[in-house]
Amino acid sequence: MGTLNPYRPPASRLSEALSLEVGGDCWRDGKDLVVRPGCTLPGRCIKCNEPAELPMRHARFYWHHPALYLTVFLGLLLYLVLALFVRRRTPVTLGLCTRHVRRRRASLALAFGGTALGIGAIAYGMQRDAGPLWMAGAALIVASLIVGIVGSRLLVVTRIGENYTRFRGAGAEFLATLPAFYRTR
Ligand SMILES: [Zn+2]
Incomplete structure (x- = not known):
């Protein structure tokens, strides 16, 4: 949003313009990031507060009540069908710096590589009837999935309410630049 505006100011001033524009859309609440759905965060990295790569990324976050598990x-x-129907959605436009974009890609690459290696080990282990080998392969796949999920996630939704969405995982320096959240929900 806003990044395709033909009248946009130069990149250095864009972040400031965005910050002003979204003044009433995002807040900090302790370690939580609180936003209104559809908000555009300031043009800085949500992890380290460095200038964000442009264009900023459009992300969608989903959440459902934990009891549904x-x-x-x-x-x-x-469960999957119910979750698909009752889950709530929050689109957010957010920024990552070059370093964090690279780190995210690296963990995805590591996850894909590890999974491929794990599948190979399982196939080879089964062929040779080598139990420990295919078990190691299975463990490698699980570890790769965890690396992929944890390393690539942008933010963790803790709750999507009627008007506000709460996230964990934003950097303290980034949060410090946002206004404090004053509402109770
Ligand atoms: Zn960063």
Whole structure:
């Protein structure tokens, strides 16, 4: 949003313009980032507060009430279908600096490489009937998935309410530049 504006000011002033524009859309609340759905965050890295790469990225975050996880016990498919219907969505335009974009790509590459290696080890281990090898492969896949998920996630949604969405995972320096959240929900 806003980044395709033909009248946009030079990049150095763009962040300031964005900050002004979104003054009433995002706040800090302790370690939480609180936003209104559809908000455009200031043009700085959400992790370290350095200038963000342009254009900023449009991200969508989903959340549902944690109690819904209990339906997993009734069946994974049932849970997935229910979650698809009741989940709430918050689009956010956010920035990452070059360093954090690289770090994110590196963890995704590591996750893909590890998964491929794990699949290879399982296939080879089964062929040779080598139990420890395919078990190591399975462990490598799980570890790769964790690296991929943790390393690539931008923010962690802790709650999507009627009007506001709360996130964990924004950097302290970035949060310090936002106004304090004063509402109770
Ligand atoms: Zn950064």
